[in-house]
Amino acid sequence: MSALQLAADGLALGAAYALVAAGFVLALNASRAVNFAHGDTVMAGGFLSVALAGVLPVPGIALLPLVLGLMALFGVALAAVAYFPLRGRPPVAVFVSTIAAGIVLQNAATAWFGAAPRAGPPLVGGGAIELGFAVLPRQSAAMIAAAGLVYLGLRTLLTRTQTGRRLRAAAQDPGMAEALGIPVAAMTAISFAIAAALAGAAGLLLSNSFFVTPAEGGNFMLKAYIAAAIGGWGRLHGAALGALMIGVFETAVAAAFWQIWAEALLYTALLLILLFRPSGLFGEAAGTRA
Amino acid sequence: MRAPRLISVSCIAAAVAAAPALAEPQRLPVLVPITGFLALEGTSQRNGALLALKTAPGLAAAEVQDTAAAPETAVNAFEKALSAGPVPAVVAPMLGTQMLALLPLAAERKVPLVTVSGTAQLTEMGNPYVFRFFPGDAVVKAAHARYVVEELKARRPAVIYQTTAYGQSGRQMLADAFNRLGATVAFEEGVAPAVKDYRPVLAKALEARPDALVLHLHAGPTALLIRQAAGMTGVPRIVAGSAMHQPATAALLEPAELKGVCAETGSSPISGGSKDIEDWTALYRKEFAAEPDAFALGQYDGAMMVLAALKSGARTPAAVRDYLATRTHRGLAMSYRSDGKGNMAHDALIVCFDGKDRTPRIVKRYSAPAG
Numbered sequence: 001m002s003a004l005q006l007a008a009d010g011l012a013l014g015a016a017y018a019l020v021a022a023g024f025v026l027a028l029n030a031s032r033a034v035n036f037a038h039g040d041t042v043m044a045g046g047f048l049s050v051a052l053a054g055v056l057p058v059p060g061i062a063l064l065p066l067v068l069g070l071m072a073l074f075g076v077a078l079a080a081v082a083y084f085p086l087r088g089r090p091p092v093a094v095f096v097s098t099i100a101a102g103i104v105l106q107n108a109a110t111a112w113f114g115a116a117p118r119a120g121p122p123l124v125g126g127g128a129i130e131l132g133f134a135v136l137p138r139q140s141a142a143m144i145a146a147a148g149l150v151y152l153g154l155r156t157l158l159t160r161t162q163t164g165r166r167l168r169a170a171a172q173d174p175g176m177a178e179a180l181g182i183p184v185a186a187m188t189a190i191s192f193a194i195a196a197a198l199a200g201a202a203g204l205l206l207s208n209s210f211f212v213t214p215a216e217g218g219n220f221m222l223k224a225y226i227a228a229a230i231g232g233w234g235r236l237h238g239a240a241l242g243a244l245m246i247g248v249f250e251t252a253v254a255a256a257f258w259q260i261w262a263e264a265l266l267y268t269a270l271l272l273i274l275l276f277r278p279s280g281l282f283g284e285a286a287g288t289r290a
Numbered sequence: 291m292r293a294p295r296l297i298s299v300s301c302i303a304a305a306v307a308a309a310p311a312l313a314e315p316q317r318l319p320v321l322v323p324i325t326g327f328l329a330l331e332g333t334s335q336r337n338g339a340l341l342a343l344k345t346a347p348g349l350a351a352a353e354v355q356d357t358a359a360a361p362e363t364a365v366n367a368f369e370k371a372l373s374a375g376p377v378p379a380v381v382a383p384m385l386g387t388q389m390l391a392l393l394p395l396a397a398e399r400k401v402p403l404v405t406v407s408g409t410a411q412l413t414e415m416g417n418p419y420v421f422r423f424f425p426g427d428a429v430v431k432a433a434h435a436r437y438v439v440e441e442l443k444a445r446r447p448a449v450i451y452q453t454t455a456y457g458q459s460g461r462q463m464l465a466d467a468f469n470r471l472g473a474t475v476a477f478e479e480g481v482a483p484a485v486k487d488y489r490p491v492l493a494k495a496l497e498a499r500p501d502a503l504v505l506h507l508h509a510g511p512t513a514l515l516i517r518q519a520a521g522m523t524g525v526p527r528i529v530a531g532s533a534m535h536q537p538a539t540a541a542l543l544e545p546a547e548l549k550g551v552c553a554e555t556g557s558s559p560i561s562g563g564s565k566d567i568e569d570w571t572a573l574y575r576k577e578f579a580a581e582p583d584a585f586a587l588g589q590y591d592g593a594m595m596v597l598a599a600l601k602s603g604a605r606t607p608a609a610v611r612d613y614l615a616t617r618t619h620r621g622l623a624m625s626y627r628s629d630g631k632g633n634m635a636h637d638a639l640i641v642c643f644d645g646k647d648r649t650p651r652i653v654k655r656y657s658a659p660a661g
Contacts, residue, residue: 009489107325114580115329116538117510128521137521209517210486211510211542215327219484255490259481260453 014247030191039221045203046212075196120207232280326359338589423592435467537581549645591621
């Protein structure tokens with residue numbers, strides 16, 4: 001197995017993590033508090049894909065728009081339950097409410113789908129792409145391509161549309177945005193919707209190759225948190241890049257040393273980054289740390 | 291090699307039902323992890339206990355409590371169960387850390403714990419109130435290593451294990467067993483349960499040119515590794531830990547990905563082997579709309595032995611404990627008898643998949659494989 005092939009595998013995983021991290025930062029910037037249910041939202045997206053595949057036996061890539069749409073609605077519901085009633089309270093209130101929402105999601109998934117790991121639909125057919133110097137599994141290639149497309153869509157929305165400009169304005173300075181007539185509450189709800197849609201897409205991408213279990217949301221949450229810290233708290237592209245780096249770093253370290261060191265070295269690298277670049281590799285965007 | 295002596299489900303049910311009825315069914319707390327990371331196995335454990343108690347509604351009634359994944363939750367559940375009145379025994383969680391927290395309480399309250407936890411330490415602490423109806427690592431890992439060396443003729447196995455307490459304990463048992471059998475471990479590495487990409491560790495294992503790949507991983511990681519190994523070339527025979535025998539694990543993989551994969555286990559009800567097992571499996575499927583595994587069958591047998599104790603006239607926890615400690619119980623999976631430490635199960639199986647479906651075939655039975 002070539003180093004390039006291992007890097008491609010790491011990149012595929014990192015691409016899915018990038019969607020998770022981007023969603024995490026969007027909700028963070030909109031609410032100014034960490035949404036601890038975000039990892040469980042990824043898990044929910046994975047189980048939604050499993051459920052949809054049972055009803056619509058089509059490749060996962062065809063289910064992607066449906067997953068994005070349904071998870072966006074879920075994001076609005078999550079904001080209505082776990083964020084809006086506590087808006088204006090200290091961030092710790094939102095921490096606790098989103099932790100509670102995550103636990104509810106986890107137990108609901110166990111009740112509905114059972115505790116066993118489940119496999120979602122393959123994005124495309126099986127097999128591998130022969131590149132001459134490496135063999136890339138089709139699933140990995142499809143994960144990278146699909147994540148890239150979704151991220152491109154997000155970037156277009158945020159930079160080329162009026163809604164995107166309003167979203168960014170409401171996130172940067174809610175008071176000023178409100179004064180200018182921007183409906184900040186609606187923008188926050190939309191941010192939660194997009195964040196959940198991205199998490200759901202990541203859940204779909206990961207569910208076939210890496211399965212989905214009710215209890216794994218915490219791991220995704222941790223990855224998103226680290227990616228945001230590496231990329232710069234509140235930096236959307238920084239977090240996405242940080243997530244890509246995590247995927248490749250873990251695979252590279254595991255291949256070169258012991259697997260057990262991959263995680264330890266990841267946290268060591270994080271500590272070094274925070275020591276020498278406290279605001280992350282690309283600087284902080286959010287004014288306050290949560 | 292001695293095949294387990296089996297008695298029919300209907301016979302057990304009839305015998306227990308024919309027992310002189312008590313004034314009221316005794317309460318039998320069933321404390322199991324049905325949420326959290328061990329929910330899959332805990333649900334099987336609960337189902338096994340419930341199926342046993344269903345055969346004797348006049349004798350004992352189940353009171354199920356979820357112990358989730360934290361030791362303190364198990365302790366609270368235990369205290370709550372005992373605060374409501376005396377119980378003859380407790381079906382105790384299979385999660386080792388929870389069992390370690392419950393052991394001193396069981397000794398203090400003098401209540402026997404009946405479990406399917408595989409953690410070796412539980413029965414090495416001199417606690418007379420623990421009874422394990424699932425072969426411990428000392429048994430199954432000995433069978434695991436013997437199959438690799440004696441049947442597959444492997445001399446340079448690679449071992450990939452989980453970095454959890456479960457994984458570390460199994461790795462040590464495997465290392466000792468391979469050493470006794472004269473095999474040299476060509477490669478070994480621990481992997482955290484959260485790892486998603488196993489290709490790096492697989493690539494390194496293959497570089498060591500092993501003649502067998504021995505896994506000691508939890509259910510999800512086992513399936514992940516086997517799927518990723520199926521896409522690689524030069525992978526030798528895989529002999530996995532007991533997680534691979536679980537129907538829920540096999541359901542994650544295509545039959546072709548499972549071809550040639552073997553696993554150790556205490557039992558494999560879906561593999562059949564006798565009419566009694568097949569009847570029990572059909573009953574389990576009907577009752578729970580799920581596939582049974584070795585944990586369900588082990589806990590069923592354990593609960594049936596408690597019922598047999600009650601039927602024999604044991605009315606107090608002390609009497610039930612004495613019965614469990616001294617008597618032999620012919621269960622469906624095997625015959626159970628305490629080794630003096632509470633280890634009741636001493637047999638192990640090796641099952642293999644032929645690539646045609648997801649039902650493993652029993653290829654080898656071991657009775658007391660560690661000697």
